[in-house]
Amino acid sequence: MIALLTLIGPALVLGFLLGTVVGRRAGLPRTRMSVAGALALVLVAAVAGGLSVAGLVPGRPGLWVEVGALLLAAYLAGTGLGAVSVRRRTSA
Numbered sequence: 001m002i003a004l005l006t007l008i009g010p011a012l013v014l015g016f017l018l019g020t021v022v023g024r025r026a027g028l029p030r031t032r033m034s035v036a037g038a039l040a041l042v043l044v045a046a047v048a049g050g051l052s053v054a055g056l057v058p059g060r061p062g063l064w065v066e067v068g069a070l071l072l073a074a075y076l077a078g079t080g081l082g083a084v085s086v087r088r089r090t091s092a
Contacts, residue, residue: 008067012074019078020085028083045072 005012029035048069051057057065 004067008070011067011071015071015074016078019075019080020082021078023079023082023084024086026079026083027086041072041076045069045076048072 029038048065052062052066052069055062
């Protein structure tokens with residue numbers, strides 16, 4: 001596990017930072033479609049995480065599922081943090 005984190009650690013950090021920038025630029029979802037898209041991404045991350053924990057996909061494809069789940073989770077955590085950190089501008 002340490003070797004895996006050593007190899008994908010920089011990708012996790014970059015995914016989180018990219019998500020933070022995207023979340024800060026986009027803000028919180030405002031329309032029904034954007035909320036549905038955000039929930040779909042969270043659902044995909046949950047399914048990929050469940051497949052990883054259950055170990056249903058063996059071998060190299062299983063590694064791809066695990067890495068994809070970790071990267072998507074890091075990206076979504078970054079987008080959530082970035083979207084929440086946006087300050088509302090008030091017109092004077």
